[in-house]
Amino acid sequence: MEQNFAIQLFEDRKVRVVWNAEQEKYFFSIVDIIQVLTESENPQTYWRVLKKRLRDEGNESVTNCNALKIPAADGKKRMTDVADIEQLLRLIQSIPSKKAEPVKRWLAEVGSQRIDQMIDPELTFQMAVDDYRRQGYSDRWIENRLKSIRTRNELTNEWKRSGVKEQKDFAILTNILTKAWSGMTTGEYKQYKGLTKENLRDNMTTLELALNTLAEAATTEISKHRNPQSMDENKQVAQSGGNAANLARRDIEKQIGHSIISPQRASDHLIEDSEATLIDNKHSDK
Helix, strand or coil: CCEEEEEEEECCEEEEEEEECCCCEEEEEHHHHHHHHHCCCCHHHHHHHHHHHHHHCCCHHHHCCEEEEEECCCCCEEEEEEECHHHHHHHHCCCCCCCHHHHHHHHHHHHHHHHHHHHCHHHHHHHHHHHHHHCCCCHHHHHHHHHHHHHHHHHHHHHHHCCCCCHHHHHHHHHHHHHHHHCCCHHHHHHHCCCCCCCCHHHCCHHHHHHHHHHHHHHHHHHHHHCCCCHHHHHHHHHHHHHHHHHHHHHHHHHHCCCCCCCCCCCCCCCCHHHHHHHHHHHCCC
């Protein structure tokens, strides 16, 4: 599922939050909320004991939580129990705390912020900029990442217009497009970079990201021209869009003398701005 990680503050305490785009809801780190409510020095133990007690009482609706890999205090991603707002509100009832009501109001505010972002998409982009800056990405990379988000949304809207509805079909078309320009499916690409559940685009170098955006933009325009009516026709369009970006990739690789596809992650090594502008200068007007 497509996820965006962020940190929200409650009374200067950090609470890790994940936005699930498919379910259109927030998931909060349970141990972070418990630490806010109880000020426990070991919220993990508190949650482990509470979860067992709730299960023994048959309260499966609260304890049946998702576990996601999100950044821990040491910067490494670890599996962490998370809960949506409804689950958290139920969980709060089981924790004696004077902060229960303030936390409830805070959760409502976070939910309201998301509604505001859906009404005004510019707020979503500003939130993304702030999140990426906190993670240490360069402004140049962030600019390209936001362009890629817009381009991806345009492509998925075009696929929906042409009759693609199932999530698995979106994944199939994305794999075709990605393999056409990079030589790998998204799964193979993530494995090449040593990723598991992390977002592939968030870990692309600037130039990889630019080429992926070019492939998706080309696919959108080709689809509008061809007006595909079936999944097979959409597959052909995705292949054509990816092929267009592959031509750009081969041209640039000939000039720079090495492969653009890299096992490195954007957070580890960002390609210089001057190199990334090759696509804009040579291919954006073609």
